[in-house]
Amino acid sequence: MMNEITPLERRADGGPGPIRRTALHDTLVSHLRDMIIEGDLSPGTRLHEGQLGEQLGVSRTPLREAIKYLASEGLVELVPSRGAVVKRFSAKDVHDMLTVLQTLEELAGRLACDAASDAGIAEVRALHDEMVRRYKIGDRLQYYKLNQQIHSAIVQLAENAALADMHGVLQTRLKRIRFIGHEGPEKWAAAVAEHDEMIVALEARDKVKLSEVLGRHLMNAWERVRASV
């Protein structure tokens, strides 16, 4: 993280493959979101329209639209006459978010056991195995990313768009925090063990168990990150 700020590539031009007409709005939103999550724009930073726009190579208009979008997502805060600043989350905020996330994932677990296809479960299993492999070789970054993917995938299995939406918003808001949380070896091992229980419960379509493990996992997540916020 803390990358150099680079102009975003607008590959409306050639490049191989079908000429994907990427909407600038979406690109900008993703880009800004990443910049916030990865810490290029730290909490409290003012989003300077002129400056930021020049760095990214876009004019102020689409940039402002993207900022409004992110404001609705809760990543930035709009201050009248003073633009937008990257939102800062207190420890209580993080705890609150994890509480809600816990409840949502418990629900997702129950729904997923009913709604998921065998193929869907197999995909999660594949992600899980890959994650464990990354764990064993100590690849924290990929472990982290696969971890997130697994949680998202389980939510997807629940086949509930509203649930996926709400989960996505909270997960995005928390990414910045969780990314930082570097747990020690023993806590990391515990997290992996929980994930093991998870996948077993999912494959058995054991609602009660899966829901319980997901809930416990997020309770523990708070313990893992509370020090860093």
Place this chain on the structure above:
Amino acid sequence: MMNEITPLERRADGGPGPIRRTALHDTLVSHLRDMIIEGDLSPGTRLHEGQLGEQLGVSRTPLREAIKYLASEGLVELVPSRGAVVKRFSAKDVHDMLTVLQTLEELAGRLACDAASDAGIAEVRALHDEMVRRYKIGDRLQYYKLNQQIHSAIVQLAENAALADMHGVLQTRLKRIRFIGHEGPEKWAAAVAEHDEMIVALEARDKVKLSEVLGRHLMNAWERVRASV
């Protein structure tokens, strides 16, 4: 509903009281949100920037920013190169939203019993009594509004910002639907009875009971609206 579309009043000018510096952005967002909820802009309708902007008396720039904000809220959908359309919800969508809302309110009930102040509970009681009064005189509109307020108020008592956010988004998305749901006298009575149980459980700070009633109430809400979606 189905009001005439009127230009929004921008009282940056005089008027009594302190010169409230109302940000146009917020005003526009609220206004558009209301137009969608109240059915002035029905699902599938294209949000015509030029036309809509002229009707509201604003230029396209702030209007587009407001639309982007609403898109992130999930009320409108952005179609590349074709602007924005009011999002249409299927019966399954509504059911999904109610499922999540149910889970969130159950959580809110549990948290509220711990976190709420006596004064806060008293305020909900006041809303409840007023709502019952409106029920008795058959004032559907005010009943409906107070109903929503009570649910929001209980969520507020939980003192969890993330929970309030997620609940708010879903409640807003559902407003358009629930507004339509005209239940018969017996179902209406049942809903009021549930609200009675609710306030009693809240005053007793009975977590289990309050959570259960809130959950049941929203289960039944689905039964009440399923016909109209």
Place this chain on the structure above:
DNA sequence: ACAGAAAATGCTGCATACAGAATACAAAAG
């Protein structure tokens, strides 16, 4: 030297202008 006021600078908020894409329409061919 310091406090307060006034000017100056920089930024946001809104409006307008321009370019490109999508759609609607019309004319021509089958």
Place this chain on the structure above:
DNA sequence: CTTTTGTATTCTGTATGCAGCATTTTCTGT
């Protein structure tokens, strides 16, 4: 009469320009 293709119009997407507010800097008086 249907289909297709070329053209015209309309609307979106992006850039730029201007006015007002906030903040900072500088000037002035004690």
